[in-house]
Amino acid sequence: GDSVTQMEGPVTLSEEAFLTINCTYTATGYPSLFWYVQYPGEGLQLLLKATKADDKGSNKGFEATYRKETTSFHLEKGSVQVSDSAVYFCALRVNFGNEKLTFGTGTRLTIIP
Amino acid sequence: NAGVTQTPKFQVLKTGQSMTLQCAQDMNHNSMYWYRQDPGMGLRLIYYSASEGTTDKGEVPNGYNVSRLNKREFSLRLESAAPSQTSVYFCASRGQEASPLHFGNGTRLTVT
Numbered sequence: 739g740d741s742v743t744q745m746e747g748p749v750t751l752s753e754e755a756f757l758t759i760n761c762t763y764t765a766t767g768y769p770s771l772f773w774y775v776q777y778p779g780e781g782l783q784l785l786l787k788a789t790k791a792d793d794k795g796s797n798k799g800f801e802a803t804y805r806k807e808t809t810s811f812h813l814e815k816g817s818v819q820v821s822d823s824a825v826y827f828c829a830l831r832v833n834f835g836n837e838k839l840t841f842g843t844g845t846r847l848t849i850i851p
Numbered sequence: 852n853a854g855v856t857q858t859p860k861f862q863v864l865k866t867g868q869s870m871t872l873q874c875a876q877d878m879n880h881n882s883m884y885w886y887r888q889d890p891g892m893g894l895r896l897i898y899y900s901a902s903e904g905t906t907d908k909g910e911v912p913n914g915y916n917v918s919r920l921n922k923r924e925f926s927l928r929l930e931s932a933a934p935s936q937t938s939v940y941f942c943a944s945r946g947q948e949a950s951p952l953h954f955g956n957g958t959r960l961t962v963t
Contacts, residue, residue, distance in 0.1 A: 742893075772951065781855070781941055781954030782894075827893060838909065839884075839952060841893040 740765045744828050744842035751818055751849055759813040759845050761802075761828035769830040771795075771804055771811040776825040776844070785813075785826070820849045853877050857942050857955035864932045864962045872927040872958050874942030882945040883925035884909075884952065885917060887938040894941065900925055932962045 745760040763769065770789045774782040786795030791806035800815045811828060828842040855876045864870055876883065881902050886894040886909075896909030900919040914936060916928045925944075929936060939959050943952040 781956045783954070784951040787951060838896055843891055843893040
């Protein structure tokens, strides 16, 4: 079945450091890929997405590129801020009418000043 | 800009008690979902409703029932709560086929 494997957390970085959170997937069809972010006490929010191979999603300084050859969708940011502290979830949905969104286990990121 | 509203925010139940978690969205979305979030397991789909009048099981439906009361509202019921149902529950909705999920802020449920 479909699955998402995410980098284990927690991850702690200093402000302005470079961030990578790894995400790989297995899917039977042609998935769309997503990164969601969950700030403390809130629900998940869509951070960025990519719907086909080689697409790059970007938002708020974060980027992720859909790599079909390595089945990966790693999240990166060049210079993190304290306000980026949150839990990040990688997710996929196989297209063509599939309602189900499959999530990874989440990676907790803490940025220290 | 209410989006997806869940009530209650917190609830403590004793084993065997029942309760209903409420969810409403004001975005005219067709699809609605219930997820549970547990440490180290990410989000798992309990039930979903692709449109008004339909409901389907997700990955972990046992112990739960749902009702899609109308297009706006999708409730989750625990008939006889168990400690294994201690979790954070999220409702979500989605509009068109390729659009992202919109989540509520969650209900933290503890079953003792």
